[in-house]
Amino acid sequence: MSFRPKRIKLAAGTIGALAAATLAVSTSPAAASGTYSGLDYVYGAAGWSDDWDNEGVVDINTNASSNATCLWQKVLWADGYLSSSADIDGIFGSRTKTATANWQSDSGVGVDGSAGRDTWSLAAIATISYVSGGDATAADMTLKYSGWNARTHTWTGRNFTMKRDASGNYHFVDGDGAWRKAGYNYRTCS
Numbered sequence: 001m002s003f004r005p006k007r008i009k010l011a012a013g014t015i016g017a018l019a020a021a022t023l024a025v026s027t028s029p030a031a032a033s034g035t036y037s038g039l040d041y042v043y044g045a046a047g048w049s050d051d052w053d054n055e056g057v058v059d060i061n062t063n064a065s066s067n068a069t070c071l072w073q074k075v076l077w078a079d080g081y082l083s084s085s086a087d088i089d090g091i092f093g094s095r096t097k098t099a100t101a102n103w104q105s106d107s108g109v110g111v112d113g114s115a116g117r118d119t120w121s122l123a124a125i126a127t128i129s130y131v132s133g134g135d136a137t138a139a140d141m142t143l144k145y146s147g148w149n150a151r152t153h154t155w156t157g158r159n160f161t162m163k164r165d166a167s168g169n170y171h172f173v174d175g176d177g178a179w180r181k182a183g184y185n186y187r188t189c190s
Contacts, residue, residue: 042068042170042182048143051164052124056184059100059114063184064092070189071162071172071182072096072115075123076103078147078158085175090187106150131161140166 044051056062058069070090076082081099101113109118127148133141141164147156163171163179170182174189 040183040185042071042184043168044164044170045168048128048130048141048164049124050121051128051170052120053117055117055120057114057116058092058184059112059116060092060094060097062114065090065187066184067180067182067187067189068184069096070174070180070187071170072100072120074160074172075145076100078145078156078160079103079123079127080147080149080152080156080158088175088189090189103150108150128162133163140164 042052042055056068058064058066058072063069067090069092070088072092073082073088073090073096076096076099077085077088081103082088082095087095087099097113100115100119101111104111104113104119107119107122109122115123127146129144129146131142131144143162143164145160145162147158148154149156161173165171171179172182174180176190180189
């Protein structure tokens with residue numbers, strides 16, 4: 001009989017430890033900033049085709065005012081879900097949330113109006129292409145995003161250029177013609 005109370009205490013202790021570990025992971029700086037890679041920038045390494053497979057969240061509550069949001073808005077504009085480049089301001093508001101939800105619905109990814117890991121990853125498939133910079137696996141390269149509208153199944157003709165620097169961080173050209181680093185924790189785009 002003395003074994004049963006010890007098993008219950010052991011099980012309760014194990015459950016408590018797992019709950020504490022889960023809480024610690026969910027409140028880590030990486031989770032709090034909405035990043036999966038734990039990095040402060042939209043990032044890639046080696047071949048570019050899977051660069052966006054571990055990107056962080058941008059939505060109304062997470063990284064809502066950031067250069068990463070600007071990059072996501074450029075994707076929405078190129079794909080025809082934001083009507084003008086004036087909608088690219090780095091602020092994830094109701095218009096960007098609706099455009100994101102429509103993009104997700106048409107693309108067959110879970111619809112929540114939030115650009116997270118699955119959404120970023122799907123956006124990169126078949127729409128990013130290598131332009132220049134050593135070879136297609138070099139860290140320092142120029143890439144092109146070609147707009148594809150999943151609703152109409154057509155190329156939109158809207159494209160934009162990106163750079164991935166030697167550290168793997170993504171940059172994009174802002175509306176004023178300046179290159180901006182796609183960071184999650186600040187906004188310098190307009």
